[in-house]
Amino acid sequence: MIDRVIENWLSSINERQYQIPFCQVLETEGERVVYISSHGPQELGKDIVTIASDGVPNAYQLKAGAIDMGKWREIKGEIEQLCEYPLDLPVELPPEEHRPFFVSNGRINEPVLNAIRVLNEGLRRRRIKKLTTIDGSALVDRFRAAHGTFLPHEPLDLRNFLQLYVRDGREPLAKAELAQFFERVLQLDQATRKPLEVQRAVASLVLLNSYLTHDAERRSNHWAVFESWVVTASYIYATAVKYSTDSKYYSASLSLCKEAASRALEGLHAECEANRTKLVAMDILDGLFYGPRLTILAGLLGAHDLVRQKQYKEKPDPFVALYLKEYLRDSKFWGESAFPFYVVACMALAAEGRSREAEILMFQLLALLSRPERFSPRGIPNPYYGPEDVVRLVEQLEPLNDERFLGMSYALETAVQYMARRLLRTTLMIRWYDISHVRFATFVPAETWQWFVWRANDGNLRWTEPGQPQSWSQLLEQSENPDSNGAPEIFRIDPTFTLYFIMVFPHRCQPHFVQILENWLFGYTTAGQS
Amino acid sequence: MAQAVVASLAQPFIQHEGRKHTYHQEGTGTVTDEYEKFEVPLMLTLDEIRKPSTEVYSEKFEKLAEAMAEKISKYGFQVLDEVTRKAGNALDAHGEPFSKKHVLQLLEGVDMTFDSDGKPEFVWIAHPEMAKAMAEVWPSWAQDAEFMANYNSILQKKKEAWLDRQSNRKLVE
Numbered sequence: 001m002i003d004r005v006i007e008n009w010l011s012s013i014n015e016r017q018y019q020i021p022f023c024q025v026l027e028t029e030g031e032r033v034v035y036i037s038s039h040g041p042q043e044l045g046k047d048i049v050t051i052a053s054d055g056v057p058n059a060y061q062l063k064a065g066a067i068d069m070g071k072w073r074e075i076k077g078e079i080e081q082l083c084e085y086p087l088d089l090p091v092e093l094p095p096e097e098h099r100p101f102f103v104s105n106g107r108i109n110e111p112v113l114n115a116i117r118v119l120n121e122g123l124r125r126r127r128i129k130k131l132t133t134i135d136g137s138a139l140v141d142r143f144r145a146a147h148g149t150f151l152p153h154e155p156l157d158l159r160n161f162l163q164l165y166v167r168d169g170r171e172p173l174a175k176a177e178l179a180q181f182f183e184r185v186l187q188l189d190q191a192t193r194k195p196l197e198v199q200r201a202v203a204s205l206v207l208l209n210s211y212l213t214h215d216a217e218r219r220s221n222h223w224a225v226f227e228s229w230v231v232t233a234s235y236i237y238a239t240a241v242k243y244s245t246d247s248k249y250y251s252a253s254l255s256l257c258k259e260a261a262s263r264a265l266e267g268l269h270a271e272c273e274a275n276r277t278k279l280v281a282m283d284i285l286d287g288l289f290y291g292p293r294l295t296i297l298a299g300l301l302g303a304h305d306l307v308r309q310k311q312y313k314e315k316p317d318p319f320v321a322l323y324l325k326e327y328l329r330d331s332k333f334w335g336e337s338a339f340p341f342y343v344v345a346c347m348a349l350a351a352e353g354r355s356r357e358a359e360i361l362m363f364q365l366l367a368l369l370s371r372p373e374r375f376s377p378r379g380i381p382n383p384y385y386g387p388e389d390v391v392r393l394v395e396q397l398e399p400l401n402d403e404r405f406l407g408m409s410y411a412l413e414t415a416v417q418y419m420a421r422r423l424l425r426t427t428l429m430i431r432w433y434d435i436s437h438v439r440f441a442t443f444v445p446a447e448t449w450q451w452f453v454w455r456a457n458d459g460n461l462r463w464t465e466p467g468q469p470q471s472w473s474q475l476l477e478q479s480e481n482p483d484s485n486g487a488p489e490i491f492r493i494d495p496t497f498t499l500y501f502i503m504v505f506p507h508r509c510q511p512h513f514v515q516i517l518e519n520w521l522f523g524y525t526t527a528g529q530s
Numbered sequence: 531m532a533q534a535v536v537a538s539l540a541q542p543f544i545q546h547e548g549r550k551h552t553y554h555q556e557g558t559g560t561v562t563d564e565y566e567k568f569e570v571p572l573m574l575t576l577d578e579i580r581k582p583s584t585e586v587y588s589e590k591f592e593k594l595a596e597a598m599a600e601k602i603s604k605y606g607f608q609v610l611d612e613v614t615r616k617a618g619n620a621l622d623a624h625g626e627p628f629s630k631k632h633v634l635q636l637l638e639g640v641d642m643t644f645d646s647d648g649k650p651e652f653v654w655i656a657h658p659e660m661a662k663a664m665a666e667v668w669p670s671w672a673q674d675a676e677f678m679a680n681y682n683s684i685l686q687k688k689k690e691a692w693l694d695r696q697s698n699r700k701l702v703e
Contacts, residue, residue, distance in 0.1 A: 408543075
């Protein structure tokens with residue numbers, strides 16, 4: 001059955017959509033991916049470049065669909081570049097001449113294969129390495145083999161897999177279901193695993209996620225695609241931490257996930273920039289979700305820009321700056337799961353030099369969080385409720401759910417510490433009476449690896465009372481060195497992941513993570529100074 | 531009919547992950563607790579399955595809800611009892627009938643909060659028979675000037691203590 005799914009998946013996607021999973025297959029087969037193109041004109045026929053186990057570089061050109069003579073004539077120029085042009089990439093490569101590969105997820109017909117034979121004869125005479133073809137059928141075999149034993153086998157797992165596979169790609173990601181499926185495939189209840197098993201398990205996870213997000217990819221649901229890759233990356237970390245695995249066994253898979261997540265944000269950015277009219281409320285029914293949509297976009301676009309600035313040492317993106325200026329005021333705080341999106345938006349504002357606006361935004365959040373009864377009689381829904389869940393609660397579509405949220409907050413402590421780090425003492429002093437009526441809630445998973453799973457079975461929900469009275473110097477100290485609550489060092493070592501993670505796992509957003517991100521982005525100590 | 535008295539006093543809250551919770555408790559310090567599992571069996575006879583009846587099912591579920599409410603309430607009282615004992619707020623009447631002296635002793639032992647109109651916010655939880663008896667004697671106690679003077683004096687002290695606590699809700703050096 002899995003073979004049929006792989007076949008179906010491969011036949012329904014374009015070359016860009018199978019680029020990342022194909023990289024995973026190559027990694028699993030022992031090649032080391034050193035370059036993945038962004039499909040620009042500068043790629044000169046090379047979509048992927050790897051170093052094979054014999055030390056020779058391999059260069060791959062990916063195409064989609066059946067390749068007949070008409071198509072071949074269209075792409076022949078690129079194929080010639082692939083074979084003849086030397087590798088000219090911003091990475092260190094061995095001196096050997098590369099081996100060219102032409103890959104298609106469809107069938108390469110006989111006349112084209114014949115043309116390639118003739119091409120290869122010409123290359124041989126010029127002492128250039130011959131072109132190797134990989135067609136759809138060979139790809140299915142290689143994808144299948146890359147999974148090893150980490151595939152859904154039990155009827156329940158197969159059913160869950162198919163349900164996720166046929167899900168409408170326009171919908172928000174079913175994070176809980178995806179996480180549950182990953183947990184069963186990974187069998188995290190096993191006490192021990194060898195490093196090579198972990199390597200194969202996480203590789204399989206990358207491929208499975210590629211299949212499961214195909215419709216979201218096809219429909220350009222960048223948010224769902226982004227979230228799915230962050231969930232995948234998180235489960236890779238969960239597996240690696242649980243089985244104390246050296247990073248060399250999972251770093252390639254992890255990098256592919258982060259690359260795919262970043263690409264999804266890039267796609268979102270491009271779409272928003274190209275068609276800003278879509279940012280306007282469409283019709284009366286959009287009312288419930290228009291504000292939350294703008295909030296989510298503020299966080300995602302902000303994250304995209306922050307990572308880009310950090311990685312390429314670039315200036316803030318003018319479109320993101322414009323977006324935050326024009327649309328943030330219409331965004332909506334639907335509940336505490338919106339908080340991380342605002343945190344990221346504040347960071348993006350600060351990176352643009354609009355720190356004062358960031359502080360005002362955080363102050364507004366703090367004011368709301370410290371007077372939750374003003375939000376609604378039942379308080380502010382905690383971060384375990386996403387935007388759609390909150391609508392169901394508010395519209396009383398869940399009559400059996402009578403959870404109340406007054407007097408407690410998972411986000412308030414982060415907001416307080418954010419203000420304290422900026423020495424906004426007077427502001428906090430004015431608000432402290434209200435703040436002191438709200439207990440800070442923090443969930444601490446029992447085991448380190450459980451930080452990365454959607455819901456930890458074991459763990460402790462800690463309630464702490466704000467100080468009465470609260471010492472300013474103590475608060476300042478706490479804001480500079482927030483309690484990590486035993487969170488793994490990975491969050492500090494991999495801040496890009498942390499930035500993505502807090503938006504996808506809003507119930508894990510804690511003061512410690514925000515401080516890590518601020519240190520990474522701005523080198524903050526006190527008062528926002530480096 | 532059994533009522534989930536304790537549950538109705540508390541704010542419904544769901545812990546979405548994990549099995550433990552830690553909080554600070556006045557008088558006892560930091561407390562870490564786990565959750566208690568409550569279960570009530572539901573029995574259907576073969577005949578009731580063969581011939582489903584809304585009335586029968588409704589009655590069964592009603593009883594099931596009552597039994598569950600009773601279990602939760604009992605457990606709640608047990609926890610309240612333990613907590614008040616630990617905090618030193620429990621009153622042992624040593625077999626004496628409930629009296630004015632006990633009311634004043636009880637009030638002395640607890641921290642109170644007051645609403646925006648300055649009225650005390652506290653709830654008496656008592657066995658239905660005790661509650662009835664208290665309701666009956668209260669009008670006559672309220673006529674006892676000495677008792678009411680002591681009662682109001684305690685409330686005044688509690689209010690001052692509450693105001694002190696409120697004034698501590700601030701950011702200091």
